[in-house]
Amino acid sequence: MRIKILILGLFICASGLAQDLTLKRKLADSYYNQYDFYKAIPLYDQLLKSNPEDSLVYEKLALTYDHLNDSENAEKYYAFLSGIKSPKPAYLLGYARALSRNGKYSQAIEWYGRYSRAVPDDPRGTGFGQAYKNIRAFYLDSSACLIKKAPFSNGSDDFSPSYFGESVVFSSDRPGFSLLHSTYNWTQKPYLDLFVAGRDSVSAKPFSGELNSKYHEGPVTFSRNQDTIIFTRSNYYHSHLHKSGEGINKLSLFQAVWDGVQKKWTGITPLSMNSDEYSVEHPALSLDGKRLYLTSDMPGGLGGFDLYVCKRITDSDGKATWDKPVNLGPGINSRGNELFPFIDRDGNLWYASNGIPGLGGLDIFRAEKLKEGFAGPVNAGYPLNTRFDDFGLITSGTGEEGYFSSDRNNNYGNDDIYSFSKFYRKPILVFDRQTGFVLPKSKIDIEEKGVEHLKTADIPAAGAAYSFKPYKSYDLSARAAGYKPGSIIMTQDQIRQADTIRIALHREAPLLGVKGLVFSAGTKAPLAGYTAVITGGTRAQEFRSDAQGFFTGELQAGTGYRITVTGSGGKKKCIALPVELTTAGTAKDSTFNVLFPVYCEGDLIAMEDIYYDLDKYNIREDAARVLDKLFKLMSDYPQMKIELRSHTDSRASAGYNMALSDKRAKSAAAYLFSKGIARNRIVGKGYGETMLLNKCSDGVPCSEAEHQRNRRTEFKILSLSE
Numbered sequence: 001m002r003i004k005i006l007i008l009g010l011f012i013c014a015s016g017l018a019q020d021l022t023l024k025r026k027l028a029d030s031y032y033n034q035y036d037f038y039k040a041i042p043l044y045d046q047l048l049k050s051n052p053e054d055s056l057v058y059e060k061l062a063l064t065y066d067h068l069n070d071s072e073n074a075e076k077y078y079a080f081l082s083g084i085k086s087p088k089p090a091y092l093l094g095y096a097r098a099l100s101r102n103g104k105y106s107q108a109i110e111w112y113g114r115y116s117r118a119v120p121d122d123p124r125g126t127g128f129g130q131a132y133k134n135i136r137a138f139y140l141d142s143s144a145c146l147i148k149k150a151p152f153s154n155g156s157d158d159f160s161p162s163y164f165g166e167s168v169v170f171s172s173d174r175p176g177f178s179l180l181h182s183t184y185n186w187t188q189k190p191y192l193d194l195f196v197a198g199r200d201s202v203s204a205k206p207f208s209g210e211l212n213s214k215y216h217e218g219p220v221t222f223s224r225n226q227d228t229i230i231f232t233r234s235n236y237y238h239s240h241l242h243k244s245g246e247g248i249n250k251l252s253l254f255q256a257v258w259d260g261v262q263k264k265w266t267g268i269t270p271l272s273m274n275s276d277e278y279s280v281e282h283p284a285l286s287l288d289g290k291r292l293y294l295t296s297d298m299p300g301g302l303g304g305f306d307l308y309v310c311k312r313i314t315d316s317d318g319k320a321t322w323d324k325p326v327n328l329g330p331g332i333n334s335r336g337n338e339l340f341p342f343i344d345r346d347g348n349l350w351y352a353s354n355g356i357p358g359l360g361g362l363d364i365f366r367a368e369k370l371k372e373g374f375a376g377p378v379n380a381g382y383p384l385n386t387r388f389d390d391f392g393l394i395t396s397g398t399g400e401e402g403y404f405s406s407d408r409n410n411n412y413g414n415d416d417i418y419s420f421s422k423f424y425r426k427p428i429l430v431f432d433r434q435t436g437f438v439l440p441k442s443k444i445d446i447e448e449k450g451v452e453h454l455k456t457a458d459i460p461a462a463g464a465a466y467s468f469k470p471y472k473s474y475d476l477s478a479r480a481a482g483y484k485p486g487s488i489i490m491t492q493d494q495i496r497q498a499d500t501i502r503i504a505l506h507r508e509a510p511l512l513g514v515k516g517l518v519f520s521a522g523t524k525a526p527l528a529g530y531t532a533v534i535t536g537g538t539r540a541q542e543f544r545s546d547a548q549g550f551f552t553g554e555l556q557a558g559t560g561y562r563i564t565v566t567g568s569g570g571k572k573k574c575i576a577l578p579v580e581l582t583t584a585g586t587a588k589d590s591t592f593n594v595l596f597p598v599y600c601e602g603d604l605i606a607m608e609d610i611y612y613d614l615d616k617y618n619i620r621e622d623a624a625r626v627l628d629k630l631f632k633l634m635s636d637y638p639q640m641k642i643e644l645r646s647h648t649d650s651r652a653s654a655g656y657n658m659a660l661s662d663k664r665a666k667s668a669a670a671y672l673f674s675k676g677i678a679r680n681r682i683v684g685k686g687y688g689e690t691m692l693l694n695k696c697s698d699g700v701p702c703s704e705a706e707h708q709r710n711r712r713t714e715f716k717i718l719s720l721s722e
Contacts, residue, residue, distance in 0.1 A: 021047060021050055024043050024046060024047055025047060027043055028040045028044050028060070032060055032064065035067070035186040036186075037064045037067055037068055040060070040064060041061070044057050044060055044064070045061075048061070055080075055081060058081050059077075059081060059091075061073075061077045062074050062077035062078045062091075062094060065077065066094065066098075067186070069361070069389060069407065071097075071098045071101040071360075071361075072102060074094065075095070075098035075099060078091055078094045078095035078098050081095070082095040082111065089115060089118040092111055092114050092115040092118055093112075093115045093119075093124070093125075095111050096108050096112045096114075097354070100128065100132070100359070100387065101360035101387050102360075105132040105135055108128070109129045109132045112124070112126075112128045112132075113125065116129065122335055123335075124334070124335055124355060127356070128357045130357070131358075132357075137381075138358075138381050138385065139382045140496065140497075141380075141381045141382070141470075141496065142381075142382050142383055144422055144423060144424045144425070145383050145384060145420055145421070145422045146420065146421045146422075147384070147418050147419070147420045148419050148420075149418055150168070150197075150199075150418060151201060151202045152168070152197035152201050152202060152203060152204045153416040153417040153418075154174065154202075154204075155414075156172050156174035156414075157172060157173040157174075157189065157192075157414050157415050158171070158174070158195075158405070158416055158417050159171055159172075159219075159391070159392050160218055160219035160220075160340060160391075160392035161394055161404075161417050162221060162222060162394060163222070163394060164196060165226065167196050167198050168196070168197055168403065169195070169196045169220055169222075170195055170196075170197075170204075170218065170219075170417060171192045171194060171218025171219055172193065172204070173190045173191070174204070191214065191215050191216050191234075192216045192217060192218050193206060193207075193212040193217050194206070194207035194208060194212055194217045194220065194231070199419075209264075210264050210265045210266070210268065211229070211256060211265055211268070213233065213234075214236075215233065215234035215236045215241070215249075216232070216233060216251065217232065217233050218231065219231070219232055219281075219283070219340065219392065220283070221283040221284050221285045221292075222285070223285060224285075224287060224289060227257060227260075228255065228256070229255070229257075229258075230253055230254070230271070230283040230285065230292065231253070231283070232251055232252070232253060232254075232281040233253075233254050234249050234250075234251060234252075235249055235274065236249075237254075237268075242276045243276065244276050245276075245277065250275070250276065250278060250279040250280075251280065251281040252270055252275075252279070252280055252281070253270070253271040253273070253274060253280050253281065253283055253294065254269060254271065255267075255268070255270075255271060256269070271322060272321055272322060273294075273296075273310065273324065273325050275298065278296060278298045278299070279295075279297055280294055280295075280296045280298070281294065281295050281296070282295040282339055282341060284342050284343055285343070286347065287343065287345065290312045291309050291310070291311060291312070292310045292312070292322055293308070293309050293328075293341040293343060293349070294307070294308050294309075294310070295338065296308055300327070301327060301333065302333045302334065302335060303335040303336050303337060303338070304336065305337040305338060305339055306327055306328070306338055307327075307328045307332055307333055307338045307341050307349075307351060308327055309325065309326055309328060310322040310323050310324070310325050310326070311323045328373075328374070329373075331367075331374065331376055332349070332351075332367060332377060333355075334356050336353060336354045336355020336356070337353065337354050337355060337362075338352070338353045338355070339351065339352045339353070339362065340352045340391045340392045340405075342392075342394050342395070344397070344398050344399065345395075345396075345397055345398055346369060346398045347369035348366060348369050348374075348471075349366070349367040349374050350365070350366050350367075350393045350394075350395070350399075351364075351365055351377075352364055352389075352390065352391030352392065352393075353377070356379070358379055359382065359387050360386070360387035361386075361388050361390070361407075362389040362390055362391045363379055363380070363385040363390055364380040364384050364385055364391060364404060365377035365379055365380065366378050366380055368471075380393075384404065384420060386406065386408050388406060388407050388408040389405075389406060389407045390404060390405070390406045390408070391405050392404055393405075397469070398471055399422065399469075399470050399471045400422050400423060400469045400471075401419075401420060401422065402419070402420060403418065403420070404417070404418055404420060405418075422469075422470050423468060423469060423470070424467070424469075424495050425465050425466070425467045425468075426465060426466060426468060426495060426498055426499075426501050427465045427500050427501070428464065428465070428466060428476070428500070428501045428502075429500055429501070429502050430442035430480060430502075430505060431502065431503075431505070432483075432505065432507070433505060434506075434507065434541070434554050439480045439505065441481065442479065442480040442505070443478065443479055443480070444466075444476060444477070444478045444503070445475075445476070445478075446466060446474055446475075446476055447474060447475040448469065448472055449472065449473045449474060449475060449489075468490075471492055472492055473489065473490065473491045473492055474489070474490050475488075476488050476489075476490060476501065476503060477503075478503040478505060480505055482507060482508055483505035483506065483507055483508060484505060484507070485505075486503050486505045486506070487503070488501075506554065507554070512583055512586060512591070512592065513552065513553070513555070513591035513592070514534065514552070514553050514555055514561075514563070514591065514594060515550065515551075515552045515591055515592070515594070516532055516543075516545070516550065516551050516552075516563065516565075516593075516594045516595070517593075517594075517596065518532070518545040518549045518550075518551070518567070518576070518596045518598060519549050519595070519596070519597060519598065520597070520598055520600070520603070521597035521599045521603060521605045522599075522600070522603030522604055522605050523603075525549075526545075526547075526549025526550075527545060527549050527567065528546060528547045528549060529544065529545060529567060530565055530566065530596075530598070531544055531545075532544075532545070532551050532553075532564070532565050532596070533563070533564045533565075533566070534561055534562070534563050535561065535562050535564075536555075536560050536561035536562055536581075541553060541555075555581075555583070560581065560583065561581040561583070562578055562579070562580055562581075563578060563579045563594065564576075564578045565578075565596045565598070567598070572600045572601045572602060573600065573601050573720045574598050574601075574720075575598070575599050575600075575637055575640075575720060576597065576598045576599065577597075577632070577633060577636060578636075579594050579596065581594070599717055599720075600720075601717050601719060601720050603716070603717050604645075604714055604716045605714055605715055605716070605717070606713075606714045607627075607630065607713045607715065608626065610623045610713040617660065617664040617667045618667060619667055619668065619671045623668075627668060627671050627672060630642075630672065630715065631672055631677065634672070639719070639720055639721050640681065640717065640719070641680075641681045641682070641717075641718040642681070642683070642715045642716060642717055642718055643682075643683040643684075643685060643715065644665050644668050644672075644682060644683065644684045644685070644713070644715050645665060645685060645687055645713065645714050645716065646661040646662070646665035646686045646687070646712075646713050647661055647686075647687050647689070647692075647710060647711065647712050647713070647714075648660060648688055648689050648710065649689060649692075649696060649708075649710040649711050650697050650698050650700075650707075650710070651707065654688060654690075657688035657689045658686060658688030659686070659688075660686070660688075661686030661687055661688045662686030663686065664686060664713070665684040665685050665713070666684040666685075666686075669682045669684030670684075683718070689710070692710050693709050693710055693712075694709060694710065696710060
């Protein structure tokens with residue numbers, strides 16, 4: 001009986017415990033659904049202690065810390081979820097994102113890879129993984145950007161600045177609007193209001209009593225003359241808080257106009273694209289006011305939040321309004337979130353995204369304006385971007401200076417506003433093209449391309465540095481006494497990557513010129529990509545043969561030069577004889593024309609003007625002069641081995657021609673032996689009429705010129721090395 005009573009008591013206790021856990025789960029889920037995360041967390045922690053393997057609780061905690069931007073805690077819970085059997089792809093993605101936000105890029109590569117294999121049609125897996133394998137690419141501009149915390153950003157949650165005259169309007173949860181402070185469940189802080197501060201001010205004040213309400217306000221955008229404001233607000237209008245079918249208050253866009261007489265904002269009106277069922281927020285007007293860019297999670301998007309554009313139109317009553325939002329498409333939007341758009345002075349789009357490869361969290365991107373739409377987004381790189389959330393960028397120009405928001409160096413979810421100035425400060429050198437010497441008395445004109453009135457700067461001494469604006473191309477021209485003016489065009493990428501910008505100038509009256517032709521000694525075809533090194537002046541000069549085999553250059557002052565040509569014959573070894581030039585007695589401004597035959601292993605090279613007396617094979621004086629050139633080549637390259645070949649025409653018996661040609665070949669070889677060439681380096685052989693170059697075989701009528709073509713001596717390069 002006692003045992004039965006004990007069992008019953010245990011059953012009652014277990015039943016009560018189960019009931020208590022069920023109530024805690026319902027309460028925790030209720031807080032979670034109301035975005036009251038700070039109340040939900042301790043309840044989920046208690047549930048996890050009761051059941052340490054409860055994956056549903058792990059999931060809620062991972063998502064909760066994700067919402068709070070607490071990636072360190074989120075990482076722990078995603079790690080557990082990713083390690084269970086058959087984890088959801090969302091767990092893999094969440095874990096990879098948490099790792100990257102925590103700066104653990106090598107681990108993130110692995111988990112983005114696993115996510116890619118689980119969801120192969122989502123480019124985030126491969127995109128982020130590849131980006132982190134080349135993580136240094138994000139840091140190319142690290143020395144070109146100066147960042148400072150804005151003096152008016154005081155440690156509250158300050159973000160999303162907007163220019164307003166000489167001041168800055170931004171969203172903040174700092175106190176100041178009302179004595180009654182409502183607390184927002186999500187952050188456990190006051191609702192956001194609009195504040196304004198001077199750019200150098202250390203304090204801020206509420207922007208407008210008419211616009212600030214007891215719920216959220218911000219971000220905002222202003223018309224060009226700043227008499228119209230479009231701002232984000234909780235869907236609260238005429239003292240009524242609108243909610244979705246799920247009971248959630250979404251964000252909407254409102255418009256107001258400035259009353260210059262009453263000195264206040266009036267006519268607060270919701271925009272037509274608002275909805276109770278989804279958010280419409282983060283407005284950005286184009287400079288001409290004809291386009292409104294915004295963020296929304298409306299149905300039909302590509303990811304969580306997408307960027308949209310609305311065109312300004314006139315309705316049937318003649319009033320200005322906005323057309324339906326049009327999604328900016330996959331070239332701009334991703335499967336993640338695209339937020340906080342801004343249009344700069346040149347119409348380029350800046351925005352934040354966590355779905356395009358970046359350093360972690362939200363990264364800032366720039367999409368250049370095209371004739372229609374925008375080019376693909378480019379990551380703004382470090383230090384504008386970090387592994388934390390970086391967003392809400394505005395610029396007074398086209399990207400060289402402005403403000404942005406970030407939660408770097410702060411508690412999670414606590415943003416500050418930073419100013420930035422971005423210039424590429426690069427030294428510029430002007431030098432003599434022939435000598436390479438720097439010209440210190442040169443002057444440089446720098447013209448920024450794409451500006452209505454070109455900005456020109458003179459740099460009085462070569463080597464001085466100049467601060468180039470980002471996202472701009474420049475024309476640079478240099479001049480110096482005694483030199484022809486020179487100029488270059490530097491694109492934004494070239495400026496960004498250059499250590500030093502170099503401009504070469506040519507002397508007005510060069511001493512001597514040289515024009516060389518590099519060609520195959522065997523086929524006579526021009527050879528491209530060979531390097532000619534000219535020595536004899538104050539320093540060696542290098543030139544490269546073009547597609548037609550030519551190179552041209554100007555010689556330094558001197559009396560004698562040596563030109564050596566080197567290059568590659570693919571797998572074959574090749575050589576070329578150096579050429580000596582003497583300038584004594586040469587007229588100023590003359591040009592040397594020099595031929596550079598290239599000899600390669602396996603080449604068969606015809607030797608012109610080697611003649612024999614009829615029916616004889618002794619070496620005549622004129623033939624000796626040709627063989628002396630071959631002797632010179634073999635002397636300069638003592639590893640060279642050749643086969644000397646002699647051929648006849650068909651006008652005699654085949655046997656007679658074979659014997660005569662063999663004697664002639666061996667006679668030519670003997671001449672070279674007599675000059676000192678080792679016997680093991682030359683093979684002399686006759687081929688008679690066996691290798692005719694045309695149709696003139698026995699019995700075929702041919703001219704003397706056609707027969708002469710077959711009577712030839714040639715050599716084949718057997719080897720150029722031991």
